[in-house]
Amino acid sequence: MYLLPLVLFAVLAVYFAVGLTKDPKIIPSALIDKPAPTFDLPTIPGRKGDGFSTADLKKGQVSVVNVFASWCVPCRAEHPYINKLAEMGIVPVYGLNYKDTPDAALNWLRNLGDNYTAVGADISGRVGIDWGVYGVPETFIVDGKGRIRYKQTGPIVGDMLETKILPLIRAIQGGSQ
Amino acid sequence: MIAELGHYALALALFVAIVQATLPLIGAHRGDAAWMALARPAALCQFLLVAVAFGCLTHLYITSDFSVLNVAQNSHTDKPLIYKISGVWGNHEGSMLLWVLILALFGSAVAAFGANLPPSLRARVLSVQALIAVGFYLFILMTSNPFDRLIPAPPNGNDLNPLLQDPGLAIHPPMLYLGYVGFSMAFSFAIAALIEGRVDAAWARWVRPWTLAAWAFLTAGIGLGSWWAYYELGWGGWWYWDPVENASFMPWLAGTALLHSATVVEKRDTLKGWTILLAIITFSMSLLGTFLVRSGVLTSVHAFATDPARGVFILVLLIIVIGGSLALYAWRGPQLVSTGLFQPISREGGLLFNNLVMATATAVVLLGTLYPLLLDAVDGGKVSVGPPFFNAVFIPIMIPMIVVMAIGPLLSWKRGDWRAAVVRLWPAMIAAAIGAVGAWALVTDGPFLGIVGMALAAWLAVGTLVELAERVRLFREPMGRSLSRLTRQPRASWGMTLAHFGLAVTIAGMTGAGAWVKESIQVMAPGDTVTLSGYEFRFDGARQGTGPNYATTLGHFTVFKDGREIVQLTPEKRVYNVSGTPTTEAGIDSLFSGDIYAVVGDRGTAPSGKPGFVTRLYFNPLVAWMWAGLMIMVAGGALSLTDRRHRVGAPTRSTSAAPAAAGAD
Numbered sequence: 047m048y049l050l051p052l053v054l055f056a057v058l059a060v061y062f063a064v065g066l067t068k069d070p071k072i073i074p075s076a077l078i079d080k081p082a083p084t085f086d087l088p089t090i091p092g093r094k095g096d097g098f099s100t101a102d103l104k105k106g107q108v109s110v111v112n113v114f115a116s117w118c119v120p121c122r123a124e125h126p127y128i129n130k131l132a133e134m135g136i137v138p139v140y141g142l143n144y145k146d147t148p149d150a151a152l153n154w155l156r157n158l159g160d161n162y163t164a165v166g167a168d169i170s171g172r173v174g175i176d177w178g179v180y181g182v183p184e185t186f187i188v189d190g191k192g193r194i195r196y197k198q199t200g201p202i203v204g205d206m207l208e209t210k211i212l213p214l215i216r217a218i219q220g221g222s223q
Numbered sequence: 224m225i226a227e228l229g230h231y232a233l234a235l236a237l238f239v240a241i242v243q244a245t246l247p248l249i250g251a252h253r254g255d256a257a258w259m260a261l262a263r264p265a266a267l268c269q270f271l272l273v274a275v276a277f278g279c280l281t282h283l284y285i286t287s288d289f290s291v292l293n294v295a296q297n298s299h300t301d302k303p304l305i306y307k308i309s310g311v312w313g314n315h316e317g318s319m320l321l322w323v324l325i326l327a328l329f330g331s332a333v334a335a336f337g338a339n340l341p342p343s344l345r346a347r348v349l350s351v352q353a354l355i356a357v358g359f360y361l362f363i364l365m366t367s368n369p370f371d372r373l374i375p376a377p378p379n380g381n382d383l384n385p386l387l388q389d390p391g392l393a394i395h396p397p398m399l400y401l402g403y404v405g406f407s408m409a410f411s412f413a414i415a416a417l418i419e420g421r422v423d424a425a426w427a428r429w430v431r432p433w434t435l436a437a438w439a440f441l442t443a444g445i446g447l448g449s450w451w452a453y454y455e456l457g458w459g460g461w462w463y464w465d466p467v468e469n470a471s472f473m474p475w476l477a478g479t480a481l482l483h484s485a486t487v488v489e490k491r492d493t494l495k496g497w498t499i500l501l502a503i504i505t506f507s508m509s510l511l512g513t514f515l516v517r518s519g520v521l522t523s524v525h526a527f528a529t530d531p532a533r534g535v536f537i538l539v540l541l542i543i544v545i546g547g548s549l550a551l552y553a554w555r556g557p558q559l560v561s562t563g564l565f566q567p568i569s570r571e572g573g574l575l576f577n578n579l580v581m582a583t584a585t586a587v588v589l590l591g592t593l594y595p596l597l598l599d600a601v602d603g604g605k606v607s608v609g610p611p612f613f614n615a616v617f618i619p620i621m622i623p624m625i626v627v628m629a630i631g632p633l634l635s636w637k638r639g640d641w642r643a644a645v646v647r648l649w650p651a652m653i654a655a656a657i658g659a660v661g662a663w664a665l666v667t668d669g670p671f672l673g674i675v676g677m678a679l680a681a682w683l684a685v686g687t688l689v690e691l692a693e694r695v696r697l698f699r700e701p702m703g704r705s706l707s708r709l710t711r712q713p714r715a716s717w718g719m720t721l722a723h724f725g726l727a728v729t730i731a732g733m734t735g736a737g738a739w740v741k742e743s744i745q746v747m748a749p750g751d752t753v754t755l756s757g758y759e760f761r762f763d764g765a766r767q768g769t770g771p772n773y774a775t776t777l778g779h780f781t782v783f784k785d786g787r788e789i790v791q792l793t794p795e796k797r798v799y800n801v802s803g804t805p806t807t808e809a810g811i812d813s814l815f816s817g818d819i820y821a822v823v824g825d826r827g828t829a830p831s832g833k834p835g836f837v838t839r840l841y842f843n844p845l846v847a848w849m850w851a852g853l854m855i856m857v858a859g860g861a862l863s864l865t866d867r868r869h870r871v872g873a874p875t876r877s878t879s880a881a882p883a884a885a886g887a888d
Contacts, residue, residue, distance in 0.1 A: 048556040051500060052549040055507075058593075059542050117610045119463055145611050157744035 077194045082111075082186075083176035087166030091148045093155070098140050098166030104192040108219045110211075111186040112162075113142045113174065116154035118182045124201035125158045128185075131207060132161035137215055141165035144174045144182050185211070189218050226291050229279025230370040233320075236272035236327070237360035239265055243353035247346035251418075259346035263334040266349050269356065270331035277311075277324045280369055284311050290376035293317060293369040299382040299801055301772040309393035310383045316369035318396060322513060323359045325397075325404040326352065329433075333408070340429065347415035348408075355407055358540045366533045382801035385773070391451040399444035399471055403509035405437020406478055409485075410506035413499045414548055417555040422499060427489035430502070432864055434485060438478045439860030445471050446853035457794075457807030457822040459742060459841035461849065462733075464613045469592040470512035473585050477505040480581035483574045491571055491636060493563035496556045497578065503552060507545045508585065514541070566638040573631025573639075580624040587616050618672070625679045625730065628723060629686025633693060647693060651686035655679070662734075669739050676734025684727035691720050718863025725855030728848050735817065735845025746827035748835035756842035758819055759783040765823055765836055773797040778823030778836060780810060794823045817844035 086099035103109055112128050114121045132139040141162035143151045148167065168174050177186070187196040195218050202211055243265035250258025284307045289295040297314045298307055312321040330352040337345050412430045416422045448471065453461040462468060481501040487494045514537050565571040591612050629651055633644035658681030662674045694716065695708040741756045749764035763779040780792040792810030799806070810821045824837035
């Protein structure tokens with residue numbers, strides 16, 4: 047009984063120590079180079095436009111999947127860059143609205159802009175689990191065959207779009223077409 | 224020269240702390256009065272030396288001595304004086320110095336006012352305090368020295384983060400630290416008690432005022448922080464479940480539990496081991512909170528990469544302090560024998576329930592905070608598990624606690640009659656029903672949680688008043704007798720009533736602002752109007768202006784209700800000259816029913832085609848109640864602190880094993 051707190055703390059300390067020694071860059075998503083999960087989501091109730099399903103990702107062109115939610119503060123910072131990417135028209139940008147309420151999500155998109163090719167409403171978060179989402183925002187680059195090629199965890203802000211995401215898209219486009 | 228003086232004073236403080244941490248402890252073990260007596264002058268001397276170091280750093284900031292790296296990185300000659308001073312703790316190194324200053328201040332307070340403490344307990348408490356201080360001095364001197372020179376000195380500094388150039392945030396860190404560090408007293412008393420092998424009513428009576436003071440400061444600090452986030456971040460929100468906020472919330476939750484369990488130790492001589500454990504956990508959470516916020520270690524993985532020495536040092540320090548104290552607890556804890564027995568349905572039972580809920584809530588917040596941070600550490604991204612996790616887990620845990628919070632104080636010690644208590648709470652039940660129906664009728668399209676929240680707030684508010692009425696035997700005795708009873712209530716009881724009532728007010732505010740907020744974001748040209756919750760916002764345009772160290776866009780809104788002008792709002796968007804960082808200053812008018820809140824943003828084109836500005840407008844129902852409630856809670860804590868039993872020589876330690884007879888309140 048009296049030992050329990052110490053044991054729990056020891057576990058936590060080991061956890062911290064492991065975290066300290068880890069190189070931040072070496073663990074990629076387990077889904078890299080795997081086919082995107084199978085799903086078929088309707089769009090956000092009240093939003094004009096299409097839902098989002100696995101079929102959208104197998105049309106032979108590279109696409110971007112952006113996981114967002116209205117409750118997520120970093121998403122607000124990221125959204126202008128996602129809009130910009132969609133406006134460029136080089137890839138379709140799909141939205142996966144994660145664990146959100148339809149009203150809040152619609153309001154959010156109305157205020158901040160909605161340039162998504164299509165949006166799937168993952169209200170329960172089940173599809174998010176299949177995608178391995180553990181926090182938002184996350185952004186995936188999927189190749190023309192529907193395989194996940196890259197996963198960005200956290201917001202795309204600042205010069206990341208220009209220096210990281212766009213070169214990756216071009217490289218994948220060059221490789222798969 | 225001044226920088227070297229400060230550095231030297233800090234190094235001397237380390238050596239004084241080493242002496243204070245060892246000799247009195249050995250003296251207490253051997254029963255050597257002279258060695259034990261060393262603790263008091265050492266604590267005072269240590270405080271003097273840290274104060275000199277802190278004064279030196281403040282002087283360097285005020286005189287803008289940019290040959291000191293820390294000043295050059297965080298200050299600027301154009302900055303107003305108040306932000307030059309607050310810049311001292313607006314950075315990692317300086318905030319650590321503030322931390323040890325407050326630690327030494329508390330230590331010297333025990334030395335100065337602890338004359339009625341048994342010499343061995345006092346010596347041990349001060350030694351444990353000094354042990355913590357040694358760790359922090361070493362950390363500052365080895366990895367985070369604020370007195371490092373920068374040669375050649377730059378002509379001007381980098382300026383303080385503009386978000387921190389705000390009156391609310393200037394006093395927020397000292398408040399928070401008085402709270403965090405205040406819990407070190409409870410910790411030191413707990414460790415000293417474990418070493419001595421005894422915890423009794425007198426011990427609890429000494430610990431409580433320190434815990435109470437720390438709790439009140441922390442409550443005020445958290446309130447200030449959330450108020451700052453509300454008006455400065457410009458999103459109309461007041462709590463984001465951000466790691467930095469959670470870092471201050473966890474010690475608050477654990478500290479609240481400690482406050483209540485210490486009462487049980489004092490009155491009933493039971494829950495001893497648990498109280499000691501809570502004291503350790505509360506301070507551990509404070510330590511974690513300090514590092515989460517200030518060092519940037521856990522919030523950003525890059526801090527590890529750039530300065531691994533700091534991360535390793537912090538981890539080692541945490542392992543020594545937390546692991547060491549928990550090991551001591553595992554070894555000595557079983558010897559703490561509780562004598563007071565009680566039934567599950569009793570005042571003790573209610574307080575224990577509070578403790579379990581608070582401990583669970585702390586664990587939940589810890590889990591939700593560390594989970595993304597640990598993933599962050601391995602994946603390099605910043606993610607947010609966000610409000611869905613916390614709201615789904617935290618709120619359901621809290622609901623039963625609020626329900627029991629009204630019942631618990633009506634139960635008697637040892638064995639209570641819950642049926643009788645519930646019967647006496649009929650006014651609270653009616654209030655809860657009115658709250659629920661009222662909320663449902665007024666906001667028909669709101670979430671269900673809004674109705675629950677209002678019912679709980681009304682239940683707790685009226686339940687607290689019922690308890691007060693019971694205490695003065697209102698309507699059971701002639702009015703005059705009840706009134707004279709009312710004036711003779713001890714201040715500690717008033718403190719409890721105020722704190723519980725304040726929480727009810729806060730819950731009402733959180734419910735209103737959380738469940739019923741209305742927002743509208745659009746581009747408005749001058750003359751455009753937007754109507755929100757019955758308030759008509761007219762945008763009158765924006766003009767440019769300049770402040771001491773920033774350029775600003777001043778928006779102007781006139782707000783009408785039913786055609787009548789209510790208020791004029793002037794939100795600002797500032798761009799700071801040195802860093803080029805923009806900040807928002809929301810225009811807010813607080814009404815009893817809610818806040819009218821406007822933010823002006825970048826230029827844009829209105830739907831009409833005219834040039835305008837992006838504007839964000841909010842109506843935040845009842846939000847001011849939240850801070851009003853927090854202020855009531857702090858006032859309750861402060862009032863309770865002035866209770867005479869904390870001042871008049873009450874804590875006399877009984878020589879027999881029997882606990883001091885506890886008044887049955």
